[in-house]
Amino acid sequence: MSVFVVQRNGRPATVEDLAPLAFAGYAHFTAMQVRDRRIRGLDLHLARLRTASAGMFGRTLPDETVLAYLRAALADGPADVSLTATVYSPAEFSTADLPPEVLVRTGPPASPPTGPLSLATVEYERVLPEFKHVGEVAKTYYPRQAATKGFDDAAFVDRHGRLGEASIWNLAFWDGSAVVWPEAPMLGGVTMAVVRRRLDRLGVAQRSRVITAADLPSLTGAVVMNSWTPGVPVDRIDDVEFATPWSFVEILHRAHESEPLVAP
Structure with missing residues (x-):
């Protein structure tokens, strides 16, 4: 087999x-x-x-x-x-x-990185961002460019300075009391949607708002997530460093694991 x-x-x-x-x-x-x-x-x-x-x-x-x-x-x-x-x-x-x-x-089943990851921001807006469509060279090109600058991956900022998503990841932040989801045109990930609905059931506070580079120092943690994992800690975006608490990462994993597995 x-x-x-x-x-x-x-x-x-x-x-x-x-x-x-x-x-x-x-x-x-x-x-x-x-x-x-x-x-x-x-x-x-x-x-x-x-x-x-x-x-x-x-x-x-x-x-x-x-x-x-x-x-x-x-x-x-x-x-x-x-x-x-x-x-x-x-x-x-x-x-x-x-x-x-x-x-x-x-x-083969995916093995996500353990992190923490560092992200370099780049101004980029996906065509038809609401659809997960094929043929996007940016998802490989910009992480490769970020690597030449000493970063692990890239995060996308639109023309208005709003952080939306990373190369193949959704972004989530922690402000000390709630999960914060960035507001910008982006692909809404399935893992993100699973985590959001399970956080509601677990009674964990969450909110959505516009996040720009100027807002990053006020946040206490950041993660990336996709189908591989509900949370890999991020320790730096450009020159802003995060001491992402493991408790934040654990909340996201607990929320994800509380979603039942279903047979097609």
């Missing part, structure tokens, strides 16, 4: 299936960690795919169709994997109204 599974519309993908996609890029996706063939925030992943398909293709696939494709891919691999479901249009470079198709790929 291989950890690497690639299927198109619920069947093993052939070279003929994949060759046209090597140079295509009109697609969106969602990425998740699967444990014991179960997924946290499955409803949020399905909602993400529906919303992006409606916005990019003008039509959506039934949830049950997507779930069937997920089940087929998971049945062919081990119980613990990383999984990416990509929805694409077979009418690349065309306005033809064709049903979207789905590629599902699995690989």
Whole structure:
């Protein structure tokens, strides 16, 4: 049984299936960690795919169709994997109204960095930031540039100076009494959404507000999160240093782990 599974519309993908996609890029996706063939925030992943398909293709696939494709891919691999479901249009470079198709790929379970991480800010605004779409060179280019300056990764600041997200991460901050989420155009991560709804149930204070570079010294902690992990501590953004309390990181992990794993 291989950890690497690639299927198109619920069947093993052939070279003929994949060759046209090597140079295509009109697609969106969602990425998740699967444990014991179960997924946290499955409803949020399905909602993400529906919303992006409606916005990019003008039509959506039934949830049950997507779930069937997920089940087929998971049945062919081990119980613990990383999984990416990509929805694409077979009418690349065309306005033809064709049903979207789905590629599902699995690989080894993710091992997130332990941190702490340092982030260099860069002015950058994603196209269609509300969709998790493919072909974004900035997610690799800017972290590589940050590394040449001695940083671990990059955080994005828009033209108005608002911090929004990092390269492949959402950002969250701690002000000493509440989790603070930055307000700016960005991709709302599934892990972020899971953590937010579970923090509400745990009674942990949280708020959203605009955060600029000038606001950073007033915050007592920062983390990044994505499908790999609900929190990796950040100890520096540009020249602002954080003594991110481990208790903050633990709150986020506890919230995430309180979300039940669900079978597709």
